[in-house]
Amino acid sequence: MADRYDDHTPCDETESGTKDNTTSFSDGENEDPTGSNSDLQRRSLLKLIGSTSVAAAVSGLSGIASAETTYNGITFDRVVDAVDDLGMDPTGSEPIDAAFESALETGTLIEFPPGEYLLEDDHYISDVSRFGVRGLGNHRRDVQFLPAKGSAIGFFEGGGPGPYTVENVSFNERDDEVSMMYLDIRSNKGVYVNNIEFLGVTPLDDKNGHSLAVDVWDQDAVGIWENVYAGLDKPAVKADYPDGVAFFRAGVGHEGEVILRDSAIHERNSAATRLTAGPGVTTLENVEFVNNQNANIRFGAGNHPSKVSSATGCYVKVDGSRHSGDAIRVDASDNGYAGAVFRDIEIEWTKEAGRGVIALPDWGGHGSAEFYDCTVHNDGEKTLTVNADSVSPDDDAVVLENCSFTGSGRGFDAADRDGSVIRDSCIDMPNASIETFDTENVSNGGCGGNTNGGPSASITVTDKTDLTVELSGADSTDSDGDIVAYDWDVNGSSYQGKSVSHTFDSEGTYSVTLVVEDDDGATDSTTTEVSVSETALEKHLEIRGTGITTEYAFEVSEQLQPVSGTIEEWDDVTETSAMGYVTETSHSDEFTFDGEITSFEFLEGEADVFVDGEQIDPTMDRLEIRGTGTTTEYAFEVSEQLQPVSGTIEKWDDVSGTSATGYVTETGHSDEFWIEGEIASFEFLEGRAEVYRNGDRIYPTESTLTIQGTGTPTEYAVEVGGEIEGVSDTLEGWDDVSGDTANGWVTNSSHVDEFTFTGELTSVEFLQGEADVFVDGEAVDVSAI
Known part of the structure; x- marks a missing residue:
């Protein structure tokens, strides 16, 4: 993912007692949930058990009929269209608050067509359950909610019994540095939120201290947040703590589990995530954090009876452009929580100072934390890589296992946390000291992709042609010696050697595994999937x-x-x-x-x-002049910009500024250009060719069609490949021209009907009599058309 969207694949393994991803929704409207738990599959639509509802008395929606619908695991009594059913203005000109409030009732799903929707008031969900909002656009930005200028608006306010769903919409905070929108979507029964984005400039905290309040109040319930984005278009206003707006936050009432996955949070002016105080747990999977102020990942292990907080497959970048205290802050709000787990985390830190790239501050009061398979690059010369202060819990060890640490930054301090250890890891940091950490099998320098100092396996797909794939292994050297063996498994076939060529029996997606071994006998392996087709794309x-x-x-x-x-x-x-x-x-x-x-x-x-x-320039169009078997000379000019496509233009073709002349001949011969603007002129100086713009055939030249009588009343019908227009002073009232067809009458040789047309003359039919037909002055053999 990352600021570069690298491929951080979350680890699918679950530690016993660390992550259960379960939820239960009760059948009642307001009582505490009591249903049994059911497993949730990763990236599923959750199939949560929604309320089975007792039909509520509906006042604001009594005139709207809709069948009961289950969506995102929640059973809704009705689905209403924001514009057609509720009369909301999709242009952002008139506020939608009254209509929104009328539909804010239990059992309602509101669907919003693409548009902008203006809000002036907060909207409370305290007494509403089974409620949802869904955008109908092809992209989350197709439906945007805007606060009134200068206002901080609670799209959802107060939290409520739930469950709730919000999907495929954006919240545009404008660019005025004062307007704001937030969602207080705390719930007893959990939520499912998917594909939402915060746009515009998040201001300072002048009303609300968070963008998303995500508490899950029931111990057995789960809140799911997938594909949540912020800061991809504009950064938040820079703030001095505590004046910023935390993005994803839960408070002391959080007792269940909240899951945030497959998301990107950039340049917030307070903590990107802050879930430290409550006994509930946090699960982060495949989330990207870039230059968020205060902290990027900030949570505690929680005190749940069967789960513990964890982060897996996440990426954090801090480059000093904003004041970030740390990349990861393990914080229990002095509640003594212990046991948070971090796996496959990648951190790039280039800020000169900070509490620590990974920090466990004493005032946070957090006990033990474990880090596995993590990669940390710390170029902050004044910043400790791991800074774990003293705390009171006995279970307070910090474990770093199979991790890689590089850069010019400072080292590792575990204070008096007995049992803290760096194990099976690589440290290539010349300025780093190790204080109070034990070390086991830690190499000094030479960190590669495999953090135990051994070889690093990677696969490059060098070519794919007609079911054949060419592969090569990394030409790399580990910290101790050269790679001496490459062992491949390509769809069940074994190969040895750095390069492999394999031909598959049929098209499809196949698994390829490479195992490399160095001269010390250490190995590393990697697996990728390769898609092949019978005809390679050109x-x-x-x-x-x-x-x-x-x-x-x-x-x-x-x-x-x-x-x-x-x-x-x-x-x-x-x-x-x-x-x-x-x-x-x-x-x-x-x-x-x-x-x-x-x-x-x-x-x-x-x-x-x-x-x-x-x-x-991908915003330009591609113009292709394609030969049809005869020698053809063309000349054209465009209104704005022109450049040839490399490899398609010969030395006898001439391209200058916004005009070009050239030749094409055979059917496989094309001259191609990138063009911007309109085709101002186009002429075939000799012969004819086919012309395509972005793959669609066009007809940039006009031809003249003449139908001349031969002495008998003749009715004709013609059709062309493009469009046809009559030359007005040659046609009578009984002649008819429409689109690509024309019908009319001619009689003696002095009687001529004329037309201009684009494309080819595709059909000529005499319904009565017979006439002569000419295109650009040349006689046409009608029987040959």
């Missing part, structure tokens, strides 16, 4: 980050495939289209495709785009 598209968060969307005319290993799980690829993110210059999303790029849009940010290695 063109290569690369979207390369430029250092800012960029979301793109594009379509091709024929077929599209992602290049294995370059696409992350938050990217969405279909047979002909894709949406995704890139950020850092080292991060590229890559595809192969056939046909043309028919549309390309940056939904936010910008990136460099390459087709077959040549950089292009």
Whole structure:
């Protein structure tokens, strides 16, 4: 993920007693939940057991009929359309508060068509259960809620019995640095929130100290938050503590579990996550944190009878552009919680000072914490990599196992936490000292991808052509010696050697595993999936980050495939289209495709785009002049910008400024250009060719069609491939021209009907009599059409 959206794959293993991902919703409306727990699958729609409802007396919605519906595991008595049923204004001009309040009733799901919706008042959910909001757009930004200018509006306020769902919408806090929107979505019975985003500039805390209040009040309930985004378009106003707005927060009333997964939180002006005080637990999976003030990951282990807080597969970046106290703060609000678990965490810290990249402050009062398979790069010369102060709990050891630590920063201090240990890890930090940590099998320097100092396995897909895949292993050296063995398993076939070529029997997605061994006998392995097809796609598209968060969307005319290993799980690829993110210059999303790029849009940010290695401006159109078997000379000019597609233009073609002339001949011969603006002029100086814009055939030239009488009354009907228009002074009232067809009459040789048309003359039929037909002055053999 990351500021560059690297592939951080969360670990699926569950430690006994650490994460149970269960919930229960009761059948009653307001009593405490008592139902049994049911397992939740990762990234599922949860299939939560919703209230089975007693039909409520509906006053505000009594005139709207709707069948009972179960959505996101919640049973709703009715589904209403915000515009058609409730009369809300989707233009952002008139406030929707009255209509929203009328529908804020138990058992209601409101669906919002794409648009902007203005709110002026807070909306309380304290007495409402089984309530939801869902955007109907193709993207979460298609439905946006805006606060009145200068106001801080609670979209949901007060918390309530739940369950609740919010999905596929955005909350736009404007760019005025004072307007704000927040959701107090605390609940007894849990929530399911998916694909939401905060846009605009989050202000200072002048009304509410959080963007999202996420407490789960019942010990057995679970709140699920997936695909939550903030700061991808604009950073929050910088703040001095405590004037900022914490983003994702739970308080002393949190007793259940809240799960945040597959999300990105950037540049908030207070803690990105803060869940420290209550006995409930926090589960973070595959979440990206970039330059958030105060703290990025901040939670305590909680005091749940069967679960403990954990973070898995997360990425944290702090570069000093904002005041961040730490990347991870393990904090129990002095409640003595112990046992938080962190797995597969990647941290990039380049800030010069701070409490510690990983901090367990004494005033937080947190006991033990465990870190497994983590990678930390600390270039903050004044910043401790791990700073664990003394606390009162006896269970207070800090365990760092199979981790990699690099950079110019300072080292590790566990105060008097007995049993603290760094184990099976690599430390390549010349300025780092180790205080009060025991060490077991820790190498000094030479950190590679495998943190025990052994070899690092990686797979590169170098080529794919017609069911054949070419693979190569990393040409790397570990801390002790060279890799001496490469052992491959490609769909059940075994190979040895750095490079592998394998041909598959049929198209599909296959597993490839590489095991490498160094000269000391240490090994490492990695597995990837490779998609192959019977006919390899001819063109290569690369979207390369430029250092800012960029979301793109594009379509091709024929077929599209992602290049294995370059696409992350938050990217969405279909047979002909894709949406995704890139950020850092080292991060590229890559595809192969056939046909043309028919549309390309940056939904936010910008990136460099390459087709077959040549950089292009994706906002330009692709113009193709395709030969049809005869020698054809063309000339054209565009209104704004023109550049040739490399490899398609020959030395006899001439491209200058916004105009070009050239030749095409055979059907497989095309001259291609990137163009911006309109085709101002186009002429075939010799012959004819087919012209395509973004894969769609166009007809940039006009031809003249003449139908001349031969002495007998003749009725004709003609059809063209483009559009046809009559030359007005040659037609009579009984002649008819429409779109791509024309019908009319001619008689003697002095009687002529004339037309201009684009495309080909595809059909000529004489319904009565016979006439002569000419295109651009040349006679046409009608029987040959």
